[in-house]
Amino acid sequence: MSGDHGHKDSKIDSGSRVNESHKHKDKHKDKEHRHKDHKKDREREKSKYSNSEHKEFSEKKHRDKDKVKHKDGSLERHKEKHKEKRKEEKIKSFSFDEKPKKEKENGFASPPRIKTETDGDSFYYSPKYEKSLKREHDDDDKSKFSTNNFLSFFLWILQDIEPKKKTKDKKTDETDGKKKAKKEPEEKWKWWEEERYTDGSKWKFLEHKGPVFAPPYEPLPSNVKFYYDGKHMKLSPQAEEVATFFAKMLDHEYTTKEVFRNNFFKDWKKEMTPEEKSKITNLSKCDFTEMSEYFKAQTEARKQMSKEEKQKIKEENERIVQEYGFCVMDNHKERIANFRIEPPGLFRGRGDHPKMGMLKRRIRPEDVIINCSKDSKHPKPPPGTKWKEVRHDNKVTWLVSWTENIQGSIKYIMLNPSSRIKGEKDWQKYETARRLKKCVDQIRAQYRDDWKSKEMRIRQRAVALYFIDKLALRAGNEKEEGETADTVGCCSLRVEHIKLYPELNGQEFVVEFDFLGKDSIRYYNTIPVEKRVFKNLQLFLENKQPEDDLFDRLNTSILNKHLQELMDGLTAKVFRTYNASITLQQQLKELTSEDNTPAKILSYNRANRAVAILCNHQRAPPKTFEKSMQNLQSKIDAKKDQLADARRELKSAKADAKVRKDEKTKKAVETKKKAVQRIEEQLMKLEVQATDREENKQIALGTSKLNYLDPRITVAWCKKWNVTIEKIYNKTQREKFAWAIDMADKDFEF
DNA sequence: TTTAGAACTTAGAAACCTTGAC
DNA sequence: GTCAAGGTTTCTAAGTTCTAAA
Numbered sequence: 064m065s066g067d068h069g070h071k072d073s074k075i076d077s078g079s080r081v082n083e084s085h086k087h088k089d090k091h092k093d094k095e096h097r098h099k100d101h102k103k104d105r106e107r108e109k110s111k112y113s114n115s116e117h118k119e120f121s122e123k124k125h126r127d128k129d130k131v132k133h134k135d136g137s138l139e140r141h142k143e144k145h146k147e148k149r150k151e152e153k154i155k156s157f158s159f160d161e162k163p164k165k166e167k168e169n170g171f172a173s174p175p176r177i178k179t180e181t182d183g184d185s186f187y188y189s190p191k192y193e194k195s196l197k198r199e200h201d202d203d204d205k206s207k208f209s210t211n212n213f214l215s216f217f218l219w220i221l222q223d224i225e226p227k228k229k230t231k232d233k234k235t236d237e238t239d240g241k242k243k244a245k246k247e248p249e250e251k252w253k254w255w256e257e258e259r260y261t262d263g264s265k266w267k268f269l270e271h272k273g274p275v276f277a278p279p280y281e282p283l284p285s286n287v288k289f290y291y292d293g294k295h296m297k298l299s300p301q302a303e304e305v306a307t308f309f310a311k312m313l314d315h316e317y318t319t320k321e322v323f324r325n326n327f328f329k330d331w332k333k334e335m336t337p338e339e340k341s342k343i344t345n346l347s348k349c350d351f352t353e354m355s356e357y358f359k360a361q362t363e364a365r366k367q368m369s370k371e372e373k374q375k376i377k378e379e380n381e382r383i384v385q386e387y388g389f390c391v392m393d394n395h396k397e398r399i400a401n402f403r404i405e406p407p408g409l410f411r412g413r414g415d416h417p418k419m420g421m422l423k424r425r426i427r428p429e430d431v432i433i434n435c436s437k438d439s440k441h442p443k444p445p446p447g448t449k450w451k452e453v454r455h456d457n458k459v460t461w462l463v464s465w466t467e468n469i470q471g472s473i474k475y476i477m478l479n480p481s482s483r484i485k486g487e488k489d490w491q492k493y494e495t496a497r498r499l500k501k502c503v504d505q506i507r508a509q510y511r512d513d514w515k516s517k518e519m520r521i522r523q524r525a526v527a528l529y530f531i532d533k534l535a536l537r538a539g540n541e542k543e544e545g546e547t548a549d550t551v552g553c554c555s556l557r558v559e560h561i562k563l564y565p566e567l568n569g570q571e572f573v574v575e576f577d578f579l580g581k582d583s584i585r586y587y588n589t590i591p592v593e594k595r596v597f598k599n600l601q602l603f604l605e606n607k608q609p610e611d612d613l614f615d616r617l618n619t620s621i622l623n624k625h626l627q628e629l630m631d632g633l634t635a636k637v638f639r640t641y642n643a644s645i646t647l648q649q650q651l652k653e654l655t656s657e658d659n660t661p662a663k664i665l666s667y668n669r670a671n672r673a674v675a676i677l678c679n680h681q682r683a684p685p686k687t688f689e690k691s692m693q694n695l696q697s698k699i700d701a702k703k704d705q706l707a708d709a710r711r712e713l714k715s716a717k718a719d720a721k722v723r724k725d726e727k728t729k730k731a732v733e734t735k736k737k738a739v740q741r742i743e744e745q746l747m748k749l750e751v752q753a754t755d756r757e758e759n760k761q762i763a764l765g766t767s768k769l770n771y772l773d774p775r776i777t778v779a780w781c782k783k784w785n786v787t788i789e790k791i792y793n794k795t796q797r798e799k800f801a802w803a804i805d806m807a808d809k810d811f812e813f
Numbered sequence: 814t815t816t817a818g819a820a821c822t823t824a825g826a827a828a829c830c831t832t833g834a835c
Numbered sequence: 836g837t838c839a840a841g842g843t844t845t846c847t848a849a850g851t852t853c854t855a856a857a
Contacts, residue, residue: 400845401846401847412848413824413848459819459820459821472819472848473818474847475819475820475821477821488822492822537851538850539851540850540851540852542849542850547848547849550850552850552851581823581848581849582823582825582826582848584824619851619852623851623852634851634852636823636851636852680825681825682825682826683825687839687840687841690839691839694839694840765824765825766824769823769824770824771823793842794843
């Protein structure tokens with residue numbers, strides 16, 4: 064990335080999510096206007112970007128061997144299906160370059176091109192690991208496996224019987240060294256020193272206890288009443304349960320939104336008896352306050368419980384975690400991420416979600432598919448029930464799945480990020496990004512070249528890729544209208560999402576982006592682009608309505624197919640990973656200096672922040688922000704006063720010592736000196752904290768830290784600057800990144 | 814070959830827990 | 836002991852990419 068990401072500041076906007084102005088009003092009216100005549104476009108382009116430069120380009124690119132085919136403009140098809148839904152006609156013509164398909168890695172978690180890449184790439188086992196323990200995974204060796212695994216499962220059970228020590232020791236083993244109470248019970252398994260499967264399987268043995276279901280509904284006590292139109296009304300249990308979902312959310316803004324209320328009411332009615340249905344016809348006449356108060360009181364009571372009671376609950380939870388929170392996968396006990404089935408409730412879609420408020424129904428064993436190995440002890444469904452299915456698919460990583468009723472999508476229970484199966488994939492992700500580093504210059508040169516292409520689809524592709532690379536935009540899949548909030552990514556940007564300024568605030572060729580991205584987080588950015596990009600954008604906008612697609616001849620599938628040809632394993636999101644990680648590395652180099660630890664950490668956070676800004680990771684400013692800032696400021700002021708006092712005292716002690724010249728006064732001077740130093744340090748810490756907090760007001764660092772930044776960069780930085788890793792990664796993060804902590808040394812380069 | 818659905822990653826909010834000041 | 840603040844964990848929605856069925 065060549066310092067290209069320096070335009071960040073303008074991006075963070077005070078209101079992060081949704082806002083009415085973004086509503087896509089009547090967006091699909093007048094669809095007939097759209098995409099008038101792409102043939103005309105193409106002809107226009109042809110004349111504009113006439114022969115010479117294009118010829119030169121097309122001859123150069125071996126990849127575009129099928130260009131002739133594309134040029135005739137007869138093949139566009141892809142987007143049509145959903146455009147159809149919009150009742151519009153887009154004439155498109157494209158086809159995919161016919162390159163021989165690269166051999167797939169059978170979906171296995173190893174990086175693509177594993178065999179051809181060995182040269183010097185650290186992804187491969189270093190010599191010291193060469194003879195390391197190999198995971199047994201010969202396809203045909205089943206019996207051996209099951210024996211081993213039964214053994215290990217047995218050991219696991221045994222371990223469980225032992226007094227619980229590990230899981231909830233939380234802070235106790237935190238670094239400071241102060242409280243080194245309980246230590247890790249056993250040596251952690253270094254899966255990264257072992258070989259991976261190459262046959263596409265994700266595991267050979269998998270055993271678990273199945274999911275934990277939501278507790279059954281407990282009817283309200285009879286004194287907690289529901290009122291309709293001012294009159295008490297006893298609800299049937301089903302209707303009451305759904306009513307409590309609403310009551311629990313009464314303080315939330317959701318319940319004031321019309322869409323939420325309408326969806327809720329509609330679904331609630333489905334749960335009512337005919338009698339209830341005929342009576343309750345207006346949600347506004349429903350009074351849930353007693354229910355709401357009841358739940359608040361319960362929460363309060365829980366807080367007020369005695370230590371013993373709290374402890375009892377904690378132990379019971381712990382027992383459940385021990386029983387259901389782990390599985391055995393290939394000889395190893397692994398933590399499960401989400402072993403609880405999502406409880407019923409009201410759907411909380413983000414942004415202007417058309418389905419918010421709908422009832423998320425209760426999942427029963429009959430809805431659940433179990434995945435485990437044949438030779439494992441299958442999880443038992445709760446008494447009197449059965450599973451929907453028990454399957455043995457070792458080409459996938461999930462243990463349990465079910466279909467949810469809001470979007471009809473499948474939900475999964477999977478392993479914790481610290482597990483081998485997730486870790487390998489994560490590692491592989493960063494290796495792919497590092498491979499991109501090696502060819503990114505070439506790819507950039509190519510897309511710049513493609514801005515001149517005489518084919519519209521190629522120019523669109525090239526401009527989109529430029530945005531993805533430069534601005535770290537997401538790919539932008541197409542979404543089904545009316546099913547989700549109206550959000551976009553790069554390929555799905557619409558005309559209304561950008562504005563072009565030939566000149567703005569003294570800068571030439573400025574593009575203003577303003578759209579809702581993932582989770583309806585607003586992306587706002589004004590950025591000068593290269594002239595050719597600007598001209599292209601002008602062209603893409605011609606004869607289009609605000610609600611038309613900016614890149615009407617592009618979608619994520621086309622883009623990713625193209626990227627795949629540029630580099631094996633390359634997809635749009637690799638750019639985000641690459642640019643995030645390289646930015647961190649560069650920023651760390653730039654910002655860190657021989658300094659005290661808090662200052663170094665501030666540098667780290669600033670580097671992290673640069674990435675978070677690039678990736679537009681925003682958060683709502685904490686509600687208590689202003690107040691906590693004030694508090695901190697008063698602490699700083701107090702500390703300053705304290706420092707002034709200490710300095711004064713030191714001064715007078717010095718004067719005293721000058722006069723008296725005895726040991727006692729000398730000592731006093733030393734003591735005062737130390738006190739001043741200590742206070743200075745404390746003050747500095749507070750000031751750093753204030754700066755950090757202020758800068759972090761609307762920025763969430765966690766997402767990039769967890770998902771985009773190659774942890775080896777961080778580990779290397781810690782080692783280089785003598786910062787303990789615990790200062791940067793908390794326990795969970797250290798578990799997730801154990802592989803990186805173990806393998807990266809201070810010279811690691813992304 | 815296209816497309817729908819499956820699989821898996823990324824995301825911010827909320828719940829929960831710990832810490833430290835008083 | 837209480838309380839507020841902030842860090843951590845959990846939750847699950849919302850993306851992207853992969854895969855397999857039509």
